[in-house]
Amino acid sequence: MSKGISTQDTILRQALDLSSEIGLEGLTIGSLAKRVGMSKSGLYAHFDSKEELQRQVLDSAAERLTRFLVKQAFSKPRGLPRVQALFDFWLDWVDGEFSGGCPFISAAFEFDDRDGPVRENVVSHFQDVLGSIAKAARISVEEGHFRDDLDVDQFAFDFWSIQLAYHQYARLMKRDDARQRANRAFDDIIKRAQKV
Amino acid sequence: MSKGISTQDTILRQALDLSSEIGLEGLTIGSLAKRVGMSKSGLYAHFDSKEELQRQVLDSAAERLTRFLVKQAFSKPRGLPRVQALFDFWLDWVDGEFSGGCPFISAAFEFDDRDGPVRENVVSHFQDVLGSIAKAARISVEEGHFRDDLDVDQFAFDFWSIQLAYHQYARLMKRDDARQRANRAFDDIIKRAQKV
Numbered sequence: 001m002s003k004g005i006s007t008q009d010t011i012l013r014q015a016l017d018l019s020s021e022i023g024l025e026g027l028t029i030g031s032l033a034k035r036v037g038m039s040k041s042g043l044y045a046h047f048d049s050k051e052e053l054q055r056q057v058l059d060s061a062a063e064r065l066t067r068f069l070v071k072q073a074f075s076k077p078r079g080l081p082r083v084q085a086l087f088d089f090w091l092d093w094v095d096g097e098f099s100g101g102c103p104f105i106s107a108a109f110e111f112d113d114r115d116g117p118v119r120e121n122v123v124s125h126f127q128d129v130l131g132s133i134a135k136a137a138r139i140s141v142e143e144g145h146f147r148d149d150l151d152v153d154q155f156a157f158d159f160w161s162i163q164l165a166y167h168q169y170a171r172l173m174k175r176d177d178a179r180q181r182a183n184r185a186f187d188d189i190i191k192r193a194q195k196v
Numbered sequence: 197m198s199k200g201i202s203t204q205d206t207i208l209r210q211a212l213d214l215s216s217e218i219g220l221e222g223l224t225i226g227s228l229a230k231r232v233g234m235s236k237s238g239l240y241a242h243f244d245s246k247e248e249l250q251r252q253v254l255d256s257a258a259e260r261l262t263r264f265l266v267k268q269a270f271s272k273p274r275g276l277p278r279v280q281a282l283f284d285f286w287l288d289w290v291d292g293e294f295s296g297g298c299p300f301i302s303a304a305f306e307f308d309d310r311d312g313p314v315r316e317n318v319v320s321h322f323q324d325v326l327g328s329i330a331k332a333a334r335i336s337v338e339e340g341h342f343r344d345d346l347d348v349d350q351f352a353f354d355f356w357s358i359q360l361a362y363h364q365y366a367r368l369m370k371r372d373d374a375r376q377r378a379n380r381a382f383d384d385i386i387k388r389a390q391k392v
Contacts, residue, residue, distance in 0.1 A: 021309040100309040109305040112368040113217040113296040123369055157377040161361030165353055172308040173319055181353040
């Protein structure tokens with residue numbers, strides 16, 4: 001049983017890297033079999049269908065994300081330090097966690113015109129992501145680090161927009177100034193959130 | 197000859213819609229043949245390969261974009277009015293030009309981990325896009341609408357990040373507040389660009 005789980009984890013990890021590179025739609029039982037050096041029938045023992053594989057890949061990325069996020073950001077003091085850690089976490093995650101960048105961001109633009117359970121899964125993960133940013137901002141208001149009348153959902157939009165642009169500048173365009181631009185944009189939204 | 201060009205245009209228009217929905221990698225001679233109701237061999241008369249088809253689709257989208265952009269934004273007075281028109285143009289383009297959103301934005305996240313001529317094509321289009329935003333900002337400085345020491349490349353990053361977040365909020369998440377959030381974020385970067 002434990003060997004089964006560990007094999008499944010190893011396969012999922014490779015599936016995550018592969019889907020971050022070629023997109024979730026390119027991730028098929030066939031393309032994954034090639035990557036991990038297993039037979040397709042061997043993989044079907046772990047995943048019933050392509051959709052089930054895609055769903056598990058997203059959930060597995062979310063688990064990993066939550067684990068790292070809790071470690072990196074939620075160990076910081078409540079309020080602004082945690083918002084800053086959350087922002088840094090996302091830059092690092094886009095940079096290095098998977099060979100092809102953030103699987104959620106790729107999936108966001110890949111599945112925005114498809115219907116079905118995988119899209120719903122992607123949307124639900126993003127509701128969590130944006131919710132966690134808004135919550136961290138709300139706590140910063142409570143702690144007196146941000147102004148009282150801050151629109152925390154607007155803050156989440158602004159925060160997230162920087163991460164998307166960072167992803168494009170760093171990964172597609174390979175621009176040296178990507179992180180500097182992202183940090184400067186973030187400083188600006190923090191200043192705006194603090195200003196009375 | 198003119199019939200040939202017009203057929204090619206019609207096919208490209210359908211190819212654009214299709215690729216905006218399923219991604220450029222999903223756009224194959226086979227999937228396009230199905231969409232336009234032609235035989236694969238009929239399509240091969242127009243496009244030598246999948247890569248050639250993808251390249252032409254991107255170039256055709258860029259042509260369309262430039263035509264609309266010139267009409268909508270470059271008819272406005274130099275400076276801030278043109279920057280505002282450029283921003284509104286992009287929101288409209290993401291909303292409605294193709295059935296599946298902006299093909300460049302989709303391609304940006306689809307091709308960021310692939311090498312080859314299609315990726316180079318995508319990068320080159322984005323250099324144009326970001327360059328045109330920075331140029332409009334530079335003109336706004338010259339016109340005295342923006343402050344003298346504005347970093348116009350940072351302005352382009354900030355401008356573009358809003359468009360990416362708008363794309364995700366409106367298209368993936370179908371959020372009602374997408375445009376309102378985008379406009380508010382834009383007002384903030386304009387205020388910052390004006391402030392001495």
